[in-house]
Amino acid sequence: MKFLRKILLIFLTFLLIFTEARVNTLLSDIDYIEMLPFLIYIFYVSLYSFSSGSSLVLVLSGFYFDLFLTDNFLGYTSIKFLLICTIIHYLYTRLSSGIVTEFTLFYLSALIYKFEVISSSLGINFIYIIIICLPNYFLFKILASTLRRDVFSTKI
Amino acid sequence: MIDNYNPNKRKYVYYFLAILLSLTVLTIDVFSEKNLSRYLSEQLNAVFPEPEVIKNNFNFTSLSIFKTKSNLINENIRLKNEVIELRKLKIENEKLREENKSNNLVVKEVDTSTYNILESSIIFKTPSEEYLISGGENINLKVKDLVIDESSYVVGVVSNVRQNRSIISTLENANFSIQGIDKYGNEYLITSDSESLLINSVKLRSTNTDIKLIYTDVSFGHPGQFPIVDLSTIPITISNDKLRVQIPIDFSLSYFSNLYLVQTK
Numbered sequence: 018m019k020f021l022r023k024i025l026l027i028f029l030t031f032l033l034i035f036t037e038a039r040v041n042t043l044l045s046d047i048d049y050i051e052m053l054p055f056l057i058y059i060f061y062v063s064l065y066s067f068s069s070g071s072s073l074v075l076v077l078s079g080f081y082f083d084l085f086l087t088d089n090f091l092g093y094t095s096i097k098f099l100l101i102c103t104i105i106h107y108l109y110t111r112l113s114s115g116i117v118t119e120f121t122l123f124y125l126s127a128l129i130y131k132f133e134v135i136s137s138s139l140g141i142n143f144i145y146i147i148i149i150c151l152p153n154y155f156l157f158k159i160l161a162s163t164l165r166r167d168v169f170s171t172k173i
Numbered sequence: 174m175i176d177n178y179n180p181n182k183r184k185y186v187y188y189f190l191a192i193l194l195s196l197t198v199l200t201i202d203v204f205s206e207k208n209l210s211r212y213l214s215e216q217l218n219a220v221f222p223e224p225e226v227i228k229n230n231f232n233f234t235s236l237s238i239f240k241t242k243s244n245l246i247n248e249n250i251r252l253k254n255e256v257i258e259l260r261k262l263k264i265e266n267e268k269l270r271e272e273n274k275s276n277n278l279v280v281k282e283v284d285t286s287t288y289n290i291l292e293s294s295i296i297f298k299t300p301s302e303e304y305l306i307s308g309g310e311n312i313n314l315k316v317k318d319l320v321i322d323e324s325s326y327v328v329g330v331v332s333n334v335r336q337n338r339s340i341i342s343t344l345e346n347a348n349f350s351i352q353g354i355d356k357y358g359n360e361y362l363i364t365s366d367s368e369s370l371l372i373n374s375v376k377l378r379s380t381n382t383d384i385k386l387i388y389t390d391v392s393f394g395h396p397g398q399f400p401i402v403d404l405s406t407i408p409i410t411i412s413n414d415k416l417r418v419q420i421p422i423d424f425s426l427s428y429f430s431n432l433y434l435v436q437t438k
Contacts, residue, residue, distance in 0.1 A: 042298040046427045069187035076191050080198075084214045086299050088333040088340045091210040092199030096192055103188045110181070133301040134347070 051149040057157045063105035289436040317394040319435040353387040374416035382409040396437045
């Protein structure tokens with residue numbers, strides 16, 4: 018059962034990546050709107066669900082990205098995802114909790130997530146990332162407040 | 174002993190091992206010149222659903238419920254459906270007319286006896302702001318093949334080819350660069366910062382400033398000569414045997430853009 022749940026989670030993350038790419042393609046005409054559901058997932062994992070199992074999910078999701086959606090060498094995106102998760106979790110456990118800290122961490126994760134875009138032209142991209150972070154962070158807060166009600170972890 | 178055991182540290186170890194695993198795969202892929210990723214991409218094609226055109230064949234009159242109603246209602250519905258169908262046909266007709274118009278424009282601009290022109294569509298925008306388009310090795314597409322718009326101007330270059338899809342780098346990409354040549358044989362490097370195009374001369378053979386168009390060329394690995402930029406309305410000055418011009422990009426690619434791929438026959 019645990020194995021099946023893991024497989025299902027892996028396929029759901031693939032679906033999340035697919036949705037992200039599809040939505041952003043349709044939104045490509047609008048400059049300052051970008052939906053990042055997979056980044057929200059990574060951020061949620063690094064804050065509330067940092068476990069050994071999620072590392073495998075991130076590796077496979079990265080492989081999916083590299084195989085079908087990018088020009089990168091296989092494994093590059095996996096390393097990026099794992100680094101985001103590790104860095105954010107490390108900082109989150111050491112910094113004081115609060116909405117400002119959380120948003121700063123979300124912004125940092127978005128900067129690493131969008132590393133290729135930022136490295137190609139600095140300057141305007143930092144502001145661009147802040148703007149696209151705002152609605153995505155709001156979505157993260159909604160997701161976190163919904164899932165943090167501990168519905169699934171309640172012992173019967 | 175028990176105090177030394179820290180489950181949180183153990184999680185970091187798992188992540189570290191996962192990074193090492195990814196690094197190993199990356200190294201193999203680098204040394205196999207992307208053969209590993211190409212092989213896996215072909216084998217796992219089923220995991221990547223490609224968009225299909227949804228055909229709407231739904232017809233109200235085919236529903237059995239209507240058969241039991243009076244003839245008058247049936248007739249009314251049939252007529253309504255006919256009107257809907259006619260409206261659809263009108264819209265489709267207009268779309269086809271527009272498509273035909275744009276196709277004719279490309280055919281007029283490009284010598285079709287020398288080149289294969291294939292219409293393509295955008296599948297995805299990649300996270301690195303590049304575009305994934307339909308068509309790859311299955312249509313003999315190669316890296317450096319050109320992507321042109323309706324007026325035959327170069328808007329992108331194929332940067333990676335997979336079995337049935339390719340990644341294109343467009344003028345909007347900040348890392349876009351292409352080499353060009355003008356009518357005097359001067360060579361240029363054209364780069365983009367996503368807002369504007371920077372044109373820098375690499376080799377100046379003539380100091381004439383009525384350059385007008387900069388083209389791609391076979392000598393740079395492209396299928397042929399296609400215009401990249403038109404400088405006829407831009408004042409050009411050459412100083413220290415160098416030409417440097419910056420022009421804004423008035424091109425925007427979207428999911429609905431018409432793209433044409435150029436290949437030599």
